[in-house]
Amino acid sequence: MAVRMMLFSTVDTEREEEFEKAFGKVREHVATVPGHIRDELLRLDDSPGSYVLVSDWEDREKFTTWLRSATHxxxxxxxRPYFTRPSEMRFYTLRVPQQ
Known part of the structure; x- marks a missing residue:
């Protein structure tokens, strides 16, 4: 069953544009990983530096395999240079298919 990983992160507020460009590069690489479906980057409007990285995978095992690999x-x-503190990772199982 498909899984959504959400990474709640804080980055240097003075380097947000750089971080977003770096995410774009990372996104291109991750798109080649078996089991990967898609990625998004969300920024909390009223909290500079607060982001959520959203990543959909065919299943949690494929994500975990990649997460533990050297390629990750x-x-x-x-x-990584833009994060100002440890991020919090959460997993959600997709219950209602996307339309």
């Missing part, structure tokens, strides 16, 4: 580290390296 290299694929996501461009984004």
């Amino acid at each position: 580290e290299t694929m996501t390296a461009d984004m």
Whole structure:
């Protein structure tokens, strides 16, 4: 069953544009990972530096396999310098299919 990973993150407010560009690069790489469906980047309007990275996967096992791989580290390296504190990762199982 499809799963949605949501990563609640805080980045340096003075480097948001750079972070968003880095996300775009990372997104292109992650799109090649088996089991990956799509990614989005959301920014909280009234809280500068607050983002949610949304990533849909065919199942949690495929995401976890990639997360624990060496390729995860290299694929996501461009984004890591912008985080100002540890992110919180949550998983949600998709219950109603997208239309």
